[in-house]
Amino acid sequence: MIELDNVAYSYGGAELFSALNLQLAPGSFHFLTGPSGAGKTTLLKLCYGELIATGGQVRLFGQDSRSLDRDSVADTRRRIGVVHQDCQFLDHLSVAENIALPLTVAGQTTQAADLVDLLGWVGLTRQADQLPPQLSGGERQRAALARAVIMSPEVILADEPTGNVDWEMSQRLLALLVELNKMGKTVLIATHDISLIRAAKAQVSARVLRLKDRRLQLAGADL
Amino acid sequence: MDFIARVLTLLSGDPQADRAVPPTGYTARLTLLTSGAMAFLAVFALALSLATGRLADRWSAELAQTSTLRISAPADQMDAQTLAALEVLRTTPGVADARALDADEQRALLAPWFGPDLPVETLPIPQLIEVIADGTGYDTAGLRARLQAEVPGAVLDDHTRWREPLVEAASRLRLLGFVSILLIAGATGAMITLAANAALAANAQLIRVMRLVGARDIYIARAFVRRFTLRALLGAAVGTAIGTLAVLLLPSTDAAGGFLTGLGFQGWHWLWPLTIPILAAFVAFVATRQAALRTLKEQS
Structure with missing residues (x-):
């Protein structure tokens, strides 16, 4: 689905x-962890075509992201649901209109049911x-998740989805x-x-990747 | 047909897509005001252009067919020379009509300078004969030679000296009118581009979100293009209506008789202003589309 092959990214x-190197196989569940500033968000952006790798190759559904034109990037994003920390x-x-926005921009009719x-x-x-500013942090995250899945995408990328919510809400989002x-x-x-990763491992077979010292490593049993 | 279908689709719009882009107050007002003011000016530029075009054509046609024979002679020979000149003209091929202006007509000609009660009979002013050529025209050099021999005090003025500069001036005015319309269209496009850029910059976050959920550039651009096109169309329609009304209320040529009072539309030319809102909408469409697609490309 999404493959990163010897990818490098430089900025400034x-x-x-x-x-x-990374392969997201169909139906897999991955966590990406690492210290702040390690490049987790950048890596996610490479995975949905927001950024282009400065080295190596990123393949999105078999296509080199560098070769995708702007319309193709838009079409690819309809197959990837993205949840941002800031929603x-x-x-x-x-x-409701925000959640239905992916369908609207794709020219599809929203089925009320x-x-x-x-x-x-x-x-x-x-x-x-209600309008988004009227929602609590947890409600905003859940609305963002609903928007990310309304097109029934094959891949869901979530960037710190529990960053602004309490433990109970983070468990609900994880569920x-x-x-x-x-x-x-x-x-x-x-x-x-x-703690979110540990809680998840009790429910699902998840691989944990750690981005550290400019390299991606498979996290060990310490998690 | 495909183009018309696309225009109708643009005008009818997508209510959902329109909802996605919030209305921006000051750019909306700026576009309306700009297109309205420019359309108002365009009506006058168009009226000027069409009026000077008519004037050039009329002067060219009228002056090409008429000329003036001026007879300067002592008072006791004036009638004889006038009759001799009329006889020469009557027998000249290409002259359709020739007649001597009477005292009232000569007085009317001098009235703008000397007032209405000038005693022309007591003044040593030349006798004027209006010569009207037929479609083929006459041999000017031959007529001058005959007049020199038979009517020594006669001078033939075929208006060439001042006809050509006048017609050229009118033609230049017509050209200036059209250039003005082009400049107005260009200025409208520039101002709408600025307004569109401001709207796009103000909606940078909206564009980011739309892209995140898979919107294509053309989808995002269309929401802005439609809005600006309709605003330009509405503003220009109002400006055109006011401009046309102002032209309609100008003093008529008959009442004042001056050159400038001839400014306006005649006959089917009254339909020309209807093209101004369409032109404004087209300019807005092109300007906004270019600005939107360029900005979206730069933001990616």
């Missing part, structure tokens, strides 16, 4: 990481008509992501929350 003359909503649209089901799945039925993985979705979560 400084190399953020190099010789990085990134359009504040003038309701929660499906949207209601999705809102119910993330527990935001009552908040459907949703695990449920998606059990439905066959490929999941990659970037987080520095070790």
Whole structure:
């Protein structure tokens, strides 16, 4: 699905990481961890075509991301659901409209029943008509997750999805992501929350990758 | 047909896509005001261009067919020379008509300088004969030679000296009118581009989100293009309506009789202003589309 082959990324003359290899197989569950500034968010951006690697090759669904034109990048993003820590909503649209936005930009009709089901799945039925600034941190994260999955993407990338929520809410979000993985979705979560990773390993077979010293390593039994 | 279908699609729009881009107050007002003001000016440029075009054509046609014979002679010979000149003209091939201006007509000609009650009969002013050529025209050199022999006090003025500069001036004015319209269109495009760039910059976060969820550049651009095109169309329609009304209310040529009062539209030319809002919308469409696609490319 997503393959990184000997990938390097430099920014402003400084190399953020190099010789990085990663394969996200269908239905796999990965955590990406590492210290702040190690490049977790950059790595995720490479995985959904927001950034282009300065070395090596990133293949998105078999295609070299460097060879994708702008429309193809947009089409590829419809196959990848992204959840950001800061959620990134359009504040003038309701929660329901924000969640349905991927369908809107793809020119697809939003089925009201499906949207209601999705809102119910993330527990935001009552908040459907509210504006994003009216939501709590946990509600925003769940809305972002609902938006990420409304197109039924094959891959879900989450960047610190539990960064702004309490333990209970982080468990609830994790449960949703695990449920998606059990439905066959490929999941990659970037987080520095070790307790979240430990909790997840009790529920799902997850590989933990650590980005450290400009290299990607498979984390050991210490997790 | 495909083009018309695309235009209709653009105008009808996608309500969902329109909702995604929030209205931006000051760029909306700027676009409306700019296109309205420019359309107002374009109406006058168009009226000037069409009026001077008519003027050039009329002067060219009228002056090409008329000329003036001026007879300067002592008072006791004036009538005889006038009759002789008329006889020469009557027998000249290519002259359709020739007539001597009477005292009232000569007084009217001098009235702008000397007032209405000038006693022309007591003044040693030349007798004027209006000569009208037929479609083929006459031999000017031959007529001059005959007049020199038979009417020594006659001078033939075929208006060439001042006809050509006048017609050229009118033609230049017509050209200036069209150039003005082009400049107005260019200025409108530049201002709408600035407004579109401001709107795009103000919506950078929105563009990021739209891209994140898989929006293509053309989808994002279309939301801005449609909005600016419709604003330009509306503003220009209002500006055109006010401009056309102002032209309509100008004093008529008949009432004032001056050159400038001839500024306006005649006949089917009144339909020309209808093209101004369409031109403004087209300029806005092209300007916004270019600005949006360029900005989106730069932001990626």
